Amino acid sequence: MIRGVTVVPVTGPEAVIRDGAVAVADGEIVYVGPADGLPDGFTADRVLGGPGMVALPGLVNAHTHAAMTLFRSYADDLPLMKWLEEAIWPLEQKLIAEDVYWGTLLACAEMLLGGTTTFADMYFFMDRVAAAVEKSGIRASLSRGLIGIAPNAEKALKESRAFVREWHGRANGRITCMLGPHAPYTCPPDYLRKVVAMAAELGVGIHIHVAETRQEVEGIKKQYGCSPVALLAETGLLDLPVLAAHCVHLSPEDIAILAAKGAAVAHNPESNMKLASGIAPVTELLTAGVTVGLGTDGAASNNNLDMLEEMRSAALLQKVAREDPEALPAYAALEMATIGGARALGLGDKIGTLQPGKRADIILLNLRRPHLYPPHDVVAHIVYAAQAGDVDTVIVDGNVVVEGGRLLTLDLDTVLDNARHCALRLVGKPKARSLL
Numbered sequence: 001m002i003r004g005v006t007v008v009p010v011t012g013p014e015a016v017i018r019d020g021a022v023a024v025a026d027g028e029i030v031y032v033g034p035a036d037g038l039p040d041g042f043t044a045d046r047v048l049g050g051p052g053m054v055a056l057p058g059l060v061n062a063h064t065h066a067a068m069t070l071f072r073s074y075a076d077d078l079p080l081m082k083w084l085e086e087a088i089w090p091l092e093q094k095l096i097a098e099d100v101y102w103g104t105l106l107a108c109a110e111m112l113l114g115g116t117t118t119f120a121d122m123y124f125f126m127d128r129v130a131a132a133v134e135k136s137g138i139r140a141s142l143s144r145g146l147i148g149i150a151p152n153a154e155k156a157l158k159e160s161r162a163f164v165r166e167w168h169g170r171a172n173g174r175i176t177c178m179l180g181p182h183a184p185y186t187c188p189p190d191y192l193r194k195v196v197a198m199a200a201e202l203g204v205g206i207h208i209h210v211a212e213t214r215q216e217v218e219g220i221k222k223q224y225g226c227s228p229v230a231l232l233a234e235t236g237l238l239d240l241p242v243l244a245a246h247c248v249h250l251s252p253e254d255i256a257i258l259a260a261k262g263a264a265v266a267h268n269p270e271s272n273m274k275l276a277s278g279i280a281p282v283t284e285l286l287t288a289g290v291t292v293g294l295g296t297d298g299a300a301s302n303n304n305l306d307m308l309e310e311m312r313s314a315a316l317l318q319k320v321a322r323e324d325p326e327a328l329p330a331y332a333a334l335e336m337a338t339i340g341g342a343r344a345l346g347l348g349d350k351i352g353t354l355q356p357g358k359r360a361d362i363i364l365l366n367l368r369r370p371h372l373y374p375p376h377d378v379v380a381h382i383v384y385a386a387q388a389g390d391v392d393t394v395i396v397d398g399n400v401v402v403e404g405g406r407l408l409t410l411d412l413d414t415v416l417d418n419a420r421h422c423a424l425r426l427v428g429k430p431k432a433r434s435l436l
């Protein structure tokens with residue numbers, strides 16, 4: 001049980017419970033409300049919380065490549081295609097299973113300590129990613145990245161099927177799976193059709209990068225005579241549950257298609273800013289009724305996995321883009337980082353708000369900090385002023401994994417040392433400013 005806290009359940013813009021309580025049994029939330037409204041005779045084996053603490057749903061990072069933490073600050077200040085083709089993809093050729101395991105554990109440590117309880121990942125060596133998720137105690141939706149034009153395209157598709165069969169629903173349901181065709185520019189329509197057939201057969205959704213850059217949209221138009229979104233609709237991909245990352249360059253028709261098909265978008269404002277990809281039409285997407293989650297993308301293009309910071313960036317970016325301070329208000333950003341992301345991952349019934357019947361993915365922020373005083377507006381504080389270091393407690397699926405700002409599931413020094421060792425082997429000769 002959590003008590004003596006302010007509860008922000010993310011069930012409505014005004015829903016704030018002062019002196020609230022959240023009770024959990026068998027990993028499920030059984031009560032959310034005022035502390036004095038708890039059922040008579042309710043006893044708890046363990047009581048968390050205290051003055052100055054705020055309980056809210058764990059944050060959902062709706063798009064990342066966790067093991068790319070190993071490439072953090074390896075290649076900065078480049079546009080997407082140059083970054084991918086000249087820096088990242090050559091290094092990824094050298095990745096071994098061990099690297100992905102330690103890189104993912106590093107990401108899980110960073111995310112949990114910053115209040116993220118769920119992430120959507122697209123990468124490879126996914127068995128190792130799943131093992132890291134299982135060990136760290138975080139929740140994740142995992143997709144094996146598929147590049148249709150690569151020599152391993154068919155093999156990767158087979159691997160995906162085996163991966164979904166083995167891992168979907170594992171770790172007490174903390175792990176779910178999707179198929180991960182990388183993007184329309186790396187997966188030709190015929191390949192996408194095979195992915196669609198397999199996803200339908202397995203009963204899983206699809207995680208894909210869409211309309212990330214102007215160059216992508218122009219290339220697809222030239223090759224197929226339509227937009228990336230229209231091309232995906234044509235292959236039948238949008239008839240399945242879809243998590244579309246980026247969606248920066250969309251026409252009004254594209255937005256209408258996404259809305260009509262019920263596709264969800266993962267908005268990644270910091271990655272989009274850093275790679276100078278552009279500004280996603282988040283306000284228009286929300287107005288059209290599209291589900292929008294929030295993601296960091298990989299640490300190599302962000303360069304952190306901090307969802308509190310990402311909420312702030314999302315809100316500020318919409319305001320600047322539209323020259324409208326009322327655009328994407330604090331509560332809308334908080335929704336995107338919680339229930340929006342949960343829905344985008346197909347987990348809207350399970351997580352994303354604090355409500356009875358949902359799994360207990362709960363975080364406590366400590367508001368008794370100089371930069372969070374005085375607390376005029378708790379939601380504005382969470383979005384505009386809080387930092388990862390304010391996360392005190394993290395609960396995933398009813399298990400306490402962070403307490404007093406310390407990770408209980410992993411030995412941090414071991415994770416850091418192994419990640420450094422992997423990074424050093426990958427780059428060979430460190431660059432001048434490297435501290436490896």
Ligand SMILES: N[C@@H](CCSC[C@H]1O[C@@H](n2cnc3c(=O)[nH]cnc32)[C@H](O)[C@@H]1O)C(=O)O
Nearest residue numbers: 065088122123124145146147156209297298
């Ligand atoms: N190369 C893999 C499959 C790709 S996994 C997903 C890929 O997405 C790449 N990636 C990361 N961020 C972005 C982005 O913002 N846009 C496009 N691709 C990205 C990432 O580097 C990785 O190569 C194989 O051997 O089968």
Ligand SMILES: [Zn+2]
Nearest residue numbers: 209245297298
């Ligand atoms: Zn990505």
